[in-house]
Amino acid sequence: MSPVAHPAAPTSGRGDPTAPWWRNAVFYQVYPRSFVDANGDGIGDLAGVRSRLGYLELLGIDAIWLNPVMRSPMADHGYDVSDPRDIDPLFGDLADLEALVADAHARGIRVVMDLVPNHVSVEHRWFRAALEAGPGSRERRRFHFRDGRGPDGNTPPNNWPSVFGGPAWTRITEPDGTPGQWYLHVFAPGQPDLDWDDEEVVEDLGTTLRFWLDRGVDGFRIDVAHGMAKPADLPDHDGWETNELLGHSPADPRFNNPEVHDIHRRLRRVFDEYPGAVAIGEIWVDDHERFAEYLRPDELHLAFDFHLTLSDWDADAIRGAVEKGLAAVTSVQASPTWTLSNHDVDREVTRYGDGELGTARARAMILVALALPGAVFVYNGAELGLPNVDLPDEVLQDPVWERSGHTERGRDGCRVPLPWEGGTPPFGFTSAQSAWLPQPPEWSALTVETQLEDVDSTLSLYRRAIEIRKERTEFDGNEVAWYGSPAGCLAFRRPGGLTCVLNAGDVAVELPPGEVLLASRTLTGRELPPDTAVWLV
Numbered sequence: 001m002s003p004v005a006h007p008a009a010p011t012s013g014r015g016d017p018t019a020p021w022w023r024n025a026v027f028y029q030v031y032p033r034s035f036v037d038a039n040g041d042g043i044g045d046l047a048g049v050r051s052r053l054g055y056l057e058l059l060g061i062d063a064i065w066l067n068p069v070m071r072s073p074m075a076d077h078g079y080d081v082s083d084p085r086d087i088d089p090l091f092g093d094l095a096d097l098e099a100l101v102a103d104a105h106a107r108g109i110r111v112v113m114d115l116v117p118n119h120v121s122v123e124h125r126w127f128r129a130a131l132e133a134g135p136g137s138r139e140r141r142r143f144h145f146r147d148g149r150g151p152d153g154n155t156p157p158n159n160w161p162s163v164f165g166g167p168a169w170t171r172i173t174e175p176d177g178t179p180g181q182w183y184l185h186v187f188a189p190g191q192p193d194l195d196w197d198d199e200e201v202v203e204d205l206g207t208t209l210r211f212w213l214d215r216g217v218d219g220f221r222i223d224v225a226h227g228m229a230k231p232a233d234l235p236d237h238d239g240w241e242t243n244e245l246l247g248h249s250p251a252d253p254r255f256n257n258p259e260v261h262d263i264h265r266r267l268r269r270v271f272d273e274y275p276g277a278v279a280i281g282e283i284w285v286d287d288h289e290r291f292a293e294y295l296r297p298d299e300l301h302l303a304f305d306f307h308l309t310l311s312d313w314d315a316d317a318i319r320g321a322v323e324k325g326l327a328a329v330t331s332v333q334a335s336p337t338w339t340l341s342n343h344d345v346d347r348e349v350t351r352y353g354d355g356e357l358g359t360a361r362a363r364a365m366i367l368v369a370l371a372l373p374g375a376v377f378v379y380n381g382a383e384l385g386l387p388n389v390d391l392p393d394e395v396l397q398d399p400v401w402e403r404s405g406h407t408e409r410g411r412d413g414c415r416v417p418l419p420w421e422g423g424t425p426p427f428g429f430t431s432a433q434s435a436w437l438p439q440p441p442e443w444s445a446l447t448v449e450t451q452l453e454d455v456d457s458t459l460s461l462y463r464r465a466i467e468i469r470k471e472r473t474e475f476d477g478n479e480v481a482w483y484g485s486p487a488g489c490l491a492f493r494r495p496g497g498l499t500c501v502l503n504a505g506d507v508a509v510e511l512p513p514g515e516v517l518l519a520s521r522t523l524t525g526r527e528l529p530p531d532t533a534v535w536l537v
Contacts, residue, residue, distance in 0.1 A: 020276070020278070020301070021062070021110070021276060021278075022062075022063070022219070022278045022280075022301060022302060022335070022375060023335045023374070023375065024335070024373065024374060024375060024475075025062035025063055025110075025375050025376075026060070026061045026062050026063075026370075026375075026376050026377075026378065026466055026469070027061065027062065027063045027064070027065050027112065027375060027376070027377045027378070028056060028059065028061040028063070028064055028065070028377075028378050028380065029064075029065045029067070029342060029343070029377055029378065029379045029380055030049055030064050030065065030066050030067065030380050031044075031067045031343050031379075031380055031415055032044050032045065032046065032048075032049060032066060032067055032069055032091055033045075033077065033078075033090070033091075033415075033417075033436060034380070034381075034415050034416065034417040034418060034429075034435075034436075034437070035048055035049055035052065035380055035417070035418060036048030036049060036051055036052050036418070036420070036429060036430075037417075037429055037430035037431070037432065037435070038050075038051055040430060040431040040432050041430075041432060042426075042430050042432040042434060042435050042436050043090060043430075043435075043436045044091075044417065044429070044430075045090065045091045045092050045096070046069060046087070046091045046092040046096040046097055046100050047092055047096055049064070049066070049100055050096070050099060050100045050103055050104075053100075053103055053104055053107055053109065054107075055448065056107075056109060057107045057108070057109065058463065059383060059459075059462065059463055059466065060463060060466035060467050060470065061109065061378065061466065062108075062109065062110065063109060063110035063111065063112055063218065064104060064109060064110070064111050064112065065112045065113075065114070065221050065280075065377065066111065066112065066113050066114060067114050067343060068081065068113075068114045068116060068223075069087055069088060069091040069092075069097065069113070069114075070083065070084050070085075070086065070087065070088060070116075071083035071084075071086040071087065071088045071089075072088050072121055072123075073121055073122075073123050073190070074088075074090070075121065075122075075188055075190035075191065075399065076187065076188055076190065076191060076399050077397070077398075077415075078114075079114075079116050079187070079191065079223060080116075080119070080120070080121035080122075080123075080188070080190050080191045081116050081120055081121055081124070082120070082121040082123035082124045082125075083124070083125075084115075084116075084120075084205075084208045085207070085208055085211045085212075094215075097215070098215055098216070101215065101216040101217060102216065105216065110218035110219075111216075111217055111218055112217070112218055112219045112220060112221055112278065112280065113212055113217050113219075113220055113221070114220070114221050114223060115208075115209075115220040115221065115222050115223060116223045116224075117194070117205055117222060117223070117224075117225075117228055118186070118193060118194065118223065118224040118227050118228050119185065119186070119187060119191040119192055119193045119194060120191070120192060120194060121190060121191065122189070122190050122191075122192060126139065126142050126143075127143065127192050130142065130143055130145065130183075131172060131175075132175055133175075134174060134175055135147075135174070135180070135181055140181075141195065141198055142194060142195055142198050142200060142201055143183055143184070143192050143193065143194060143195055144183060144184035144192075144193055144195050144230065144234065145181045145182070145183050146169075146181060146182055146183075146184070146234065147181055147182075148171060148181070148182050152179070153171075153179065153181075153182075154171075154179075156168075156169035156171075156182055157169060157182055157184075157234060158234050158235065158236050158237075159236045159237065159240075160184070160186070160234075160236075160237065160253070160254060161240060162185060162186060162187060162188065162189075162403065163186055163187050164187055164188050164399050164400050164403040164404075165400065165403035165404040165405070165408070166403055168184055168185055168186050168254070169182040169183065169184060169185070170182060170183060170185060170189040184230075184234070186224075186227065186254050187399075188399045188403065190399075193230070194228070195230070196228045196229055196230075196259075196260075196263050197232070197259075202263065202266055205267065206266075206267070206270045209267065209270045209271070210270065210273075213270075213273075213274045213277055217277075218276065218277060218278065219271070219277045219278030219279060219280065219301075220278075220279060220280065221280045221281075221282065222267075222279060222280065222281045222282060222300070223282055224255075224282055225260075225264070225281030225282050225283055225294065225300065225303070226255050226256045226260060226281070226282075226283045226284060226285055226294070227254060227255045227256075227260075228260050228263050229257040229258070229259035229260035229263060230253070230254070230257060231253050231257055234253075235253060237251070237252065237253050239251050239252075250285075250286065250287060250290075255284065255285075256285050256290060261293060261294070261296075261299060264279075264281070264294065264299040264300055265298050265299055267279065268298050268299055268300070271301075278301045278302065279300045279301050279302070280300065280301065280302040280303065280304065280337075281294055281300040281302070281303040281304065282303075282304050283300075283303040283304060283305075284306065288324070288327050288328045288331075289331070291303065291305075291328045291329075292328055292329060292330075292331045292332045292334070295329060295332045295334035296332055297332070301334075301335075302334070302335060302337050302375055303334075303337065304337055304339065304377070305324075305325040305328060305329075305336060305337050305338065305339075306339070307320075307321035307322075307324045307325050308321045308322065308325060308338055308339070308340060308365075308369065309339055309340060309341065309342070309345055310345075313351075313352050313353070313361055313504060314504060315485075315487075315488050315489055315490045315502065315504040315505065316490075318365075318368065318490060318502065318504065319482070319490045322368075322372065322480065322492075325337075325338065325372075325374075326480060329374075335373070335374045335375055336372065336373065336374035336375075337374055337375045337376075337377065338369040338372055338374060338375070338376050338377070339369075339376070339377035339378075339379070340362070340365055340366065340369060340379075340382065341379040341382055341414065342377070342379050343379065343411065343414065343415055344411055344414075345411075345414065346388050346413070346414055347362075347379075347381070347382065347386055347387055347388050347414050348361075348362040348365060348382065349361075349362045349385055349386065349387040349388075350387045350388040350413075350414075352365070354387055357531065358387060359385045359458065360520070360521060360531040360532065361504075361531050362382070362385060362458075363385070363458055363461055363520040363521065363533075364502055364503075364504075364520040364531055364532050364533035365502075365533070366378075366382070366461070366462060366465060366520075367465060367500065367502075367518065367519075367520050367533040367534070367535060368500060368502055368533055370465050370466065370469050371469075371475070371492070371494070371498060371500035371535060372480065373475075373477065373478045373479070373480065373494070378462070379414075380418060381418050382462075383458065383459050383462040383463075384418065384419070384446050384447075384448065384451060384458060384459055385446060385457075385458035385459075386416075386418070386419075386443070386446060388413040388414050389413050389416045389437075389438075389439070389440055390413065391409075391412055391413055391416070391437065391438065392438075393406070395412070395437060395438060396409060396410060396412050397410075397412055397436075397437070398410025398411050398412045412437055415437060416435075416437045416438070416439055416440075417429040417430070417435040417436065417437060417439060418448070419439055419443040419444070419446055419447040419448070420447055420448050420449065421447050421448065421449035422444070422447065422449070423444045424441060424444065425438065425439040425440075425441060425443070426439060427439060427443060427444070427447050428447070428449075456521075456522070461518075461520065464518060465518060468517060468518055468535070472496075472498070472517070472537075473496050473497075474494060474496040474497040474498035474517075474537050475494060475496055475498055476494070476495060476496035477494050477495030477496050478495075479494070479495055480492045480493075480494065481493045481494075481495075483499070483512070485501070485509075486505070486509045487505060488503065488504050488505020488506065488507075488509075488530075489501065489502060489503050489504065489505055489509055489528075490502050490504070491512065497537055498517070498535060498536070498537060499512065499514055499535070499536040499537070500533065500534070500535055500536075501528060501533065501534050501536065502532075502533040503528045503529065503530055503531065503532050503533070504530075504531070505530055506530055507530065508527040508528060508529050508530065509527070509528050510526055510527060510528075511523075511526045511527065511528050511534065511536070512536065513536075514536030514537055515536060515537050516534060516535070516536060517534075517535040517536060517537050518534070518535045519532065519533070519534040519535070520532050520533045520534070
């Protein structure tokens with residue numbers, strides 16, 4: 001293919017001009033089915049994302065991270081990929097993706113795609129071939145097929161649970177019609193895990209990476225990047241005190257096996273063929289040393305740190321989360337990452353108390369995140385102060401809802417489509433009568449249209465904060481120095497001269513010396529109210 005133009009490096013003069021573009025970038029996570037619907041089917045698409053690039057440029061972000069748009073039967077909203085080198089018709093086609101990338105680059109915005117290497121869809125040609133080929137075949141060696149236990153093979157090969165509930169194994173019917181082997185799926189039955197000991201699996205992913213990078217994509221967020229390697233004997237495990245991706249135990253044999261690092265080293269060699277391309281890992285590993293291993297110079301460029309996402313509203317807990325995030329990358333001199341929400345966790349407004357309280361705290365926390373060194377990821381809708389939505393049972397679509405026997409509601413509440421304009425749903429998201437998940441009527445006060453006209457809105461706060469972060473030299477440097485602060489508060493200073501103060505307590509406190517650069521809400525005099533953060537210079 002012909003060379004593809006990429007955005008130029010930032011020219012603000014801030015910091016090290018030779019530093020990679022992603023080191024301190026603000027990434028905006030686009031959940032495509034919930035962003036904008038351009039074709040009127042009630043589901044967001046690539047043309048919709050392209051139509052709102054002006055909004056994203058106005059917001060000031062550096063890059064888009066697109067959740068999966070590759071061909072998929074959508075058993076897990078695109079995380080079950082049937083063809084990793086095509087666009088699903090739900091979102092458009094290859095031309096739509098290429099047009100989006102070109103238009104984004106023209107605005108100085110990079111585009112990162114979601115990559116799902118741990119598993120494929122049951123509709124993938126490899127898995128279909130494995131079902132037809134029979135036990136012991138070359139086709140089955142790409143997956144984890146095993147005979148069942150017990151005299152009739154009726155018991156799963158081991159006791160692993162699926163993250164989505166139920167066993168991590170499903171039994172198939174062999175081509176001759178008899179009960180057959182079982183296949184491993186750490187997630188839903190429609191997502192069979194690949195066996196990364198198979199050379200063809202590794203080579204095929206390299207082909208997929210080049211396919212998209214040749215089309216101008218600027219990198220990938222790698223789903224479950226700590227989960228691809230499995231122990232060869234697939235042993236039973238006795239410690240299932242937790243069974244969730246966001247909180248599995250360090251001894252969980254499904255994740256973080258040492259062999260995963262060789263996989264990442266091989267993938268990194270492909271990334272290195274494309275200067276500027278970034279590999280971002282989803283790494284649910286709490287141990288600092290083991291987390292840092294993924295960020296060695298020949299592995300990933302960035303890895304998601306979720307300490308801040310999971311932190312309670314408490315100054316000591318938030319400081320501890322920041323310290324853990326910094327400590328996790330110090331030994332390998334990597335860039336930290338910060339995020340307050342994504343498509344898998346409750347929105348920050350809801351986590352921090354909902355309503356005015358949750359909103360105030362969420363506004364304060366984005367100032368904390370943007371004041372820290374490293375990359376920041378903003379989940380679409382966070383800049384509008386959207387809360388989770390308590391959806392009726394009949395509209396829930398997350399596989400967690402069905403797999404748990406309707407005991408866990410899943411993640412749909414944080415995936416409700418964005419409100420753009422107007423006074424009633426679907427708020428300009430779609431020309432259809434309703435969106436794929438219903439929006440609450442009270443979101444009329446949170447639309448983009450409404451907030452752009454309000455200088456005190458959450459959207460206006462995000463725009464101003466991102467702009468200041470890009471322009472001011474006070475954000476330079478990679479260190480954080482902590483200051484003594486009253487109970488319920490935290491304060492830190494960047495080498496460039498920025499001070500960030502958060503009051504997570506119950507009473508107002510006096511501000512330290514310095515000029516107020518930005519506050520998460522209006523200040524009166526030199527007092528910092530509860531549930532408020534401020535930047536000082």
